[in-house]
Amino acid sequence: MADGLVISIDGMGGDHAPQSVVEGLDVAAQAHAGVRFLIHGPRAQIAALLDQFPNAKRVTEIVDAEGVIGMEVKPSQALRQGKGTSLWSAIQAVEEKRAHAVVSAGNTGALMAIAMFRLRLQAGVHRPALVAGWPTMKGFAAVLDVGANVAADASQLVEFAIMGEAFHRAVYGVSRPTVGLLNVGAEDQKGHEEIRAAARLIRESGVDLSFHGFVEGDDISKGTVDVVVTDGFTGNIALKTAEGTARLVSAFLKEALTSGPIAMLGAAIARPALMRLRERMDPRTVNGGVFLGLNGLVVKSHGSADGPSFAAAVRVAVRLAQSHFRDEVAANLAQLGRTSPTAATSEREAS
């Protein structure tokens, strides 16, 4: 049940906005009964679109915002000039407790900067983290940080572990996700001092995590653990390397299947299966990177999202908002000894 949940939507973010955004809300409205949307953007333009999508229209309220932050705008510029834009307005709704989460397919740097500035860090969190859902042999892994920071010390890595674990439970429904630290070997003496110190801290601090230990790069896709923790530099490079590799293999496959008339015949017959594969590997279907660690839930949809994949990002926001994500994070952070459980605020407090 999701009664009373309100999700704030940046109506103008993304390559195909606002069309793809409203299409996505139409899909999401059918999937999540009881959820309402606040969509931010130029009223006339959004209203005209909503007229074409009755499912969305029924549960959506427009908040007029004329400005738009382009994809090329720098974070610092967005902070200075972003007020009044659809993105700023969408985040403000979460800040002012009119919504439980915000979803945007817009400029990532601008989203992170404005969200950080307006929502501030959750008590006990020292750095925010960007988490990605990563398809594996066994389902999905949550990998973080994939680029909010370029470095992380041991206690920040432990904070990421705590946030990633609660995120995985909320979004993928695994009751006790396993957690691994990304390293260059499984043995205790391998890797940077920060990583080894983080492993010790997890083991000794009494935080409530099912900790597997170190994992290597190939363990991510293997699904060895549910949550893979790393610094934002390594995580960003791992994520983009994986995307590049998936594209390379797809290109090789296409080349193989167009290499001659017999291969082409086989490919034509297997086409429906190959199309499903293509969809499964499309980064847009694995949608909804989340910016964790703030006083509010901030979901980033892929910039090239179409309607169904924007709806996938909305689903992530709904699941997080329905969960006890921030309470669980706060309780576990308190165990780390640097915050008290009373700092925790429920995701539902805005309702």
Next chain:
Amino acid sequence: MADGLVISIDGMGGDHAPQSVVEGLDVAAQAHAGVRFLIHGPRAQIAALLDQFPNAKRVTEIVDAEGVIGMEVKPSQALRQGKGTSLWSAIQAVEEKRAHAVVSAGNTGALMAIAMFRLRLQAGVHRPALVAGWPTMKGFAAVLDVGANVAADASQLVEFAIMGEAFHRAVYGVSRPTVGLLNVGAEDQKGHEEIRAAARLIRESGVDLSFHGFVEGDDISKGTVDVVVTDGFTGNIALKTAEGTARLVSAFLKEALTSGPIAMLGAAIARPALMRLRERMDPRTVNGGVFLGLNGLVVKSHGSADGPSFAAAVRVAVRLAQSHFRDEVAANLAQLGRTSPTAATSEREAS
């Protein structure tokens, strides 16, 4: 032409040794006229195998070495107890200038430790690097370091760039390979201080490199540059993440093509093309990781190499030994201001 070249071979390294090694030499002997091999291992066992492979037998001399270093042996243990083993003996032949390069499919840690201990660093090099050949949309990239070290400062990154560039030219025959530094964004102000300092150092030191600037994780498979430079922690994680992703996509493809009778029919018809794809993506065919920066050429073949893929590693060794790799590296390092060109020694000096 490769007349007078001698390649030293660890006869007992790898999961399928010595059978796969001798098979590989049989293939290599036909491919590289004029090259001779010194194979190290138990004389009777190797001699019996060579009797089955006449091409290999014609150009191979056995150096008796009874001991074997297992795959599970730690580097420190290999250093203490490795003397007299096939791996140690194979490296010793390079040290004593009886061979121009060594190839082993054995224990990587042991190979690196013994090679480092016996061959020592080339003048001007402060850290060795492990380089991997990486298939791309345009051919092959050389990526380094993929795991010899866990960290690298700016000048070490520049040394890796210099070695990787000469390696790419020697092995892939591109006369002026382009070089990029792996980072989380293309802009100058992105990433760690070490990486930004390395970029400045390349630009300001007058080293002879076609420097592209920063590249991101997805640029590796895209083939944006020929040489991708990074520290051993990031490089190892990128390489293993890519291997894991390729395996995941293969598994998804297999699942798609066995999802029903029609898909299976299509796959059966396209089977020859799919088999070629499989071969292209097999990490064993992209064989011959090289341990750069020592006074001697050390090529690591994949532990699970079969005959043809061991031959691929031998080809890398032959190409490097035929090239001016170490002279070029020495000349460029001299430009960095920390070594003189006279420190350069030809790869051919042993002949």
